[in-house]
Amino acid sequence: MSQPALQNDRFLRALNCESVDVTPVWMMRQAGRYLPEYRATREMAGDFLSLCKNTELACEVTLQPLERFPLDAAILFSDILTIPDAMGLGLYFETGEGPRFRKQVRTAADVEALPIVETASDLSYVTDAVRTIRRELNGRVPLIGFSGSPWTLATYMVEGGSSKDFRRAKAMAFDTPEIMHQLLDKLAESVIDYLNAQIKAGAQAVQIFDTWGGALSHAAYHEFSLAYMHKIVKGLIRENEGRKVPVILFTKNGGQWLESIAATGCDAAGLDWTTDIGSARQRVGQQIALQGNMDPTMLYASPNAIRAEVGRILESFGTGNGHVFNLGHGITPDVKPEHAGVFIEAVHELSASYHRS
């Protein structure tokens, strides 16, 4: 199926460290609860998981922020826990409690029993959504596919939901590393299949969300999280529709490991707000692009403060290529949509002077 020409490719160009007119910007969780139109569609769907599994409604909420703001990319509306759900763990959401699984993964036998997920048969609702969104986007901006990292998925599967200290997942890693490695390996295989299926369905870039890698020690991060993201990067389709498909790795609290992240062969690293983006750029040079990194809490501040902070981050990055602007984590549910608008406009307006040749 031939796709319409891309009208705005700033995002893909920046990920390839190519020149752009202004710095591209999108927001993690940009299709989300801070938008009243999202809340209305979600109400219609019933619950969060039904919304993810409903192709038309998932497409609708993916496009909602693009109707409001001049964003430079769309991101598939889905959840990082679709893979463990497809493995048969029974994902559900309790109000105010976050995700939960009916079955936990605690023993060698539990891990042994887990299937490697085949996206074509087990997660076709996701690739259906990708195809539908691409059709509806009609070349306006690129579409990002995504997955959770194996370690991040494993924490939810072992703990049975969210956790403060990941004591069960860490105890499995520390006491029976061979069991944890088997689990991570099955997850990595599943993620490779999952992301490649999204790419074949039309995702033009992919991001791996390693939300909880930053809870590990330096050594444990490399062994239990980064090694599996490295494996995934090596297993991905890197070119499609005649264009490179960039891979972004985002480890929250991973600023200290930027050099190791860059060495995986990814195209870009996502940075949270604790890392100075100018120093980060000096550390990795032109090896990879950088994505980030305004504190999402800044969106509770005044429009003037938001603009000043955008200016500060742009100045820290400086002139040159390879910056995709974003928040340092997902936008939070009760931010005023106007403040998100101020943020996005400020990026485009204030970045222009850094891109004049």
Added chain:
Amino acid sequence: MSQPALQNDRFLRALNCESVDVTPVWMMRQAGRYLPEYRATREMAGDFLSLCKNTELACEVTLQPLERFPLDAAILFSDILTIPDAMGLGLYFETGEGPRFRKQVRTAADVEALPIVETASDLSYVTDAVRTIRRELNGRVPLIGFSGSPWTLATYMVEGGSSKDFRRAKAMAFDTPEIMHQLLDKLAESVIDYLNAQIKAGAQAVQIFDTWGGALSHAAYHEFSLAYMHKIVKGLIRENEGRKVPVILFTKNGGQWLESIAATGCDAAGLDWTTDIGSARQRVGQQIALQGNMDPTMLYASPNAIRAEVGRILESFGTGNGHVFNLGHGITPDVKPEHAGVFIEAVHELSASYHRS
């Protein structure tokens, strides 16, 4: 008042980067809920705050872990929120909810109304506890005094308790930085007086706990947290009883800012477990000592895994001076005391070979 000679000065020697026979070790929150004898004393006191304010019982729980384990330092049993409590905010603890304040600090007038705390009149129960503990320690190991950092205290005062994203404290910092700076300045003045009073009463080293500095961006950390710890370091009594009084700065999630922390003139930096201690040492050289940094969650793992992790951290630090072993954060309430014992013994046993000249 003359004090008995110190029988074990490994901790103070290591903080001064002097040679030791084995690496000294203590644990943040070592007098705490994981010990059944602590829970019994706390029951007797009524609640947590009453325990902090009862000189004899605070002394008793301070000494409890030393009866069980060959720790190389004692730390005053108290809470970081004694200063805002003394400022009149009405600290209380709700079961399972963490600390709360009856009054919040939200406006310029709220900040204006806050007194600078004078330890001699407002917090004499703390200095009484220090004197009592020193007497009861009788030179066995040194006693550490402590305080929360101004930014960390400010987050609780503005939010009215714990917070996930510090949105109110950050909005004050971003929108009305002059009000936040006035608050931080009053806190820094109070902390200087508080720590100097602890030193005069007998604290032989002091640690500043910056639990929430790591939630700030690189720029905001330097402006709102580190600048005030720097001010405190400059205002402290640095020698007492004929010996240097070392200052340890501990910013949780502060590994990226180690060079800036070292530049304050502190004697040591506390590291959480995300930082590789060998790399940290290369970054700061002999400028400061390093304290840390085992993941406290490791104490849920088996004794063998605990010993292996202690060995790994010692190997990463390598031979030479300037290491105080600790956890990367406080010990958690439901760790088995025997596992803490395994940890402490492993540090002493496995470190000996790194200290042979």
